[in-house]
Amino acid sequence: MAARLVTIARTDGAIGDAVGQQVADALGFQYIDHGVIERAAEISGADEETVERAEGRKSLVSRLLDSLAGLASTAGDGGTASLPGEVVYVAQPASTSGQAPSVPYATYESLIRAAIDDIVEEGNVVLVAHGGAMRLGKRDDVVRVLVTASPEVRASRLASQRGLDAKAAAQEVRNDDRDRAEYLRRIHDVKQELPTHYDLVVSTDTLSEETAAALIVAAAQA
Numbered sequence: 001m002a003a004r005l006v007t008i009a010r011t012d013g014a015i016g017d018a019v020g021q022q023v024a025d026a027l028g029f030q031y032i033d034h035g036v037i038e039r040a041a042e043i044s045g046a047d048e049e050t051v052e053r054a055e056g057r058k059s060l061v062s063r064l065l066d067s068l069a070g071l072a073s074t075a076g077d078g079g080t081a082s083l084p085g086e087v088v089y090v091a092q093p094a095s096t097s098g099q100a101p102s103v104p105y106a107t108y109e110s111l112i113r114a115a116i117d118d119i120v121e122e123g124n125v126v127l128v129a130h131g132g133a134m135r136l137g138k139r140d141d142v143v144r145v146l147v148t149a150s151p152e153v154r155a156s157r158l159a160s161q162r163g164l165d166a167k168a169a170a171q172e173v174r175n176d177d178r179d180r181a182e183y184l185r186r187i188h189d190v191k192q193e194l195p196t197h198y199d200l201v202v203s204t205d206t207l208s209e210e211t212a213a214a215l216i217v218a219a220a221q222a
Contacts, residue, residue: 002220002221002222003141003142003143003219003220003221004123004124004125004141004142005120005123005124005125005126005127005132005136005139005141005142005143006020006023006024006027006029006125006126006127006142006143006145006216006220007126007127007128007132007133007136007142007143007144007145008020008023008126008127008128008129008132008145008146008147008216009129009131009132009133009144009145009146009147009198010128010129010146010147010148011147011148011149011154011173011176011177011180012154012158012172012173012176013149013153013154013155013156013157013158013161013172013173013176014147014148014149014154014204015147015149015157015204015209015212016128016129016147016148016204017033017128018209019147019202019204019209019212019213019216020033020126020128020147021126022209022210022213023126023213023216023217023220024126026213026214026217027124027126027217027220027221028124029124029125029126030122030124030125030126031126031128032119032125032126032127032128033127033128033129033130039115039118039119109186109187112130112187113135113187113188116130116131116132116135116136117135120132120136123141130187131183131184131187131188131190132144133145133146133197133198134184134188134190134197135188137197143199143200143216143219143220144197144198144199144200145198145199145200145201145202145216145219146195146197146198146200146201146202147202147204147212148201148202148203148204149203149204149205150203150205151170151173151174151177153204153205154173155169155170155172155173156169158172158173180193181193199219200215200216200219202215202216
């Protein structure tokens with residue numbers, strides 16, 4: 001049975017985004033990446049920047065610094081703030097006193113999972129990032145793909161794309177691997193990412209975007 005959903009996990013510098021877009025174009029599917037953030041924001045009523053920061057797409061240190069700055073800025077006004085990974089506070093209709101209290105809607109983790117579930121129910125989607133394979137692994141209409149490359153190749157690409165020296169690019173790769181592992185643990189309770197989490201693992205060390213995309217399309221149509 002042809003797949004209705006393709007999930008693409010990608011490591012930084014592995015050109016997984018470009019591969020995913022080609023897969024979506026070839027299949028005539030909707031390409032979703034940031035759309036998960038948008039859907040989670042719609043569900044919670046929180047702004048997209050807040051959800052994106054909490055989801056973990058910034059480094060842990062950056063997110064903590066942002067949160068501490070937010071706490072400091074609200075302290076003088078008697079406001080409250082929460083660290084990423086705790087709860088989303090959604091403004092409710094104003095009470096008779098004219099105040100608009102904030103109440104917890106859900107954890108950030110559950111919002112991301114709910115957004116994924118909401119999006120994929122529409123079908124015909126290529127979902128890039130966000131741990132889609134972990135969330136949807138039990139479905140029989142999904143092809144789960146990991147697009148990756150060796151650390152050396154990834155660092156070389158990042159150095160070229162971002163104007164980094166070799167040392168900084170290598171550090172970017174290490175940071176991404178650390179953040180991906182933390183994200184999968186926190187959002188999807190995956191203690192260690194394994195090849196067996198995926199139906200297809202594609203290395204772009206030597207494969208072009210076109211070849212990698214063609215392999216995924218063939219798997220989705222099988």
